[in-house]
Amino acid sequence: MYAFRHEECNRIDEAEKLARAALEVDRRDPWAHPAVAHCLEARGRMLEVMPMFHAGAQSSMLGQMWRGGEIHIHRSFDPEAVLRAIQNDRITHLHLVPLMVQPLIDPPDLDRYDLASLQTILYAAAPMPVPVLKRAMETFGPVFVNAWGQTEGTGTALPKYLHAVEE
Secondary structure (H helix, E strand, C coil): HHHHHHHHCCCCHHHHHHHHHHHHHHCCCCCCHHHCCCCHCCCCEECCCCCCCHHHHHHHHHHHHCCCCCCEEECCHHHHHHHHHHHCCCCCEEECCCCHHHHCCCCCCHHHCCCCCCCCEEECCCCCHHHHHHHHHHHCCEEEEEEEEECCCCCEEECCHCCCCCC
């Protein structure tokens, strides 16, 4: 709760420290996760692993630039490097193709990574297999956005709140 007070006073760094300290005590703290997310929203961090020549990578990075966020670029996709970057650089937004999601949810030691900063995983270029999407949503939470048609037109998106996996 103290973290929110600091956020309201625009003491974002102090608020984030307090929220992260609460998560060290209890990783399921219902107040600490939103507090961290609010702090990071003020300074979004995009990790881009997609090819820069594609409209998808360009448009996802533009969103961060327009709001004054950071863009972290990896030259290639390495699942362990992505998980480390989410933890160490407090990545808030990630852009992938569905084929890249599977290796992110497969590591047996996935629990050792702090992925609390992640707010959005944008996936595009292909449909996501339902079993993979279901496991990914169990792992990362309701953070998935699907976009398609960005090269062919203005694009279409399925937002987070409409992502539902039918049983």
